Amino acid sequence: xxxxxxxxxxxxxxxxxxxxxxxxxxxxxxxxxxxxxxxxxxxxxxxxxxxxxxxxxxxxx
Numbered sequence: 001x002x003x004x005x006x007x008x009x010x011x012x013x014x015x016x017x018x019x020x021x022x023x024x025x026x027x028x029x030x031x032x033x034x035x036x037x038x039x040x041x042x043x044x045x046x047x048x049x050x051x052x053x054x055x056x057x058x059x060x061x
Contacts, residue, residue: 002057002060002061005053005057006053006054006057008053009049009050009051009053009054009057010050010054011050012046012047012049012050012053013046013047013050013051013054015043015046016043016044016045016046016047016050017043017047019039019040019042019043019046020040020043020044020047023036023039023040023043
């Protein structure tokens with residue numbers, strides 16, 4: 001079960017970082033970012049949740 005928890009946490013970090021990279025790409029491209037702000041906040045939340053999950057897993061070991 002712990003490997004699954006680690007996998008899901010890493011997946012959350014990966015998805016969050018991919019969304020942040022795409023947000024930066026859109027910003028550099030000149031896209032209006034107002035409608036994408038919620039996506040950035042959700043991506044940051046995903047990364048934070050992934051990190052918290054990994055830290056909890058390490059604390060359980």
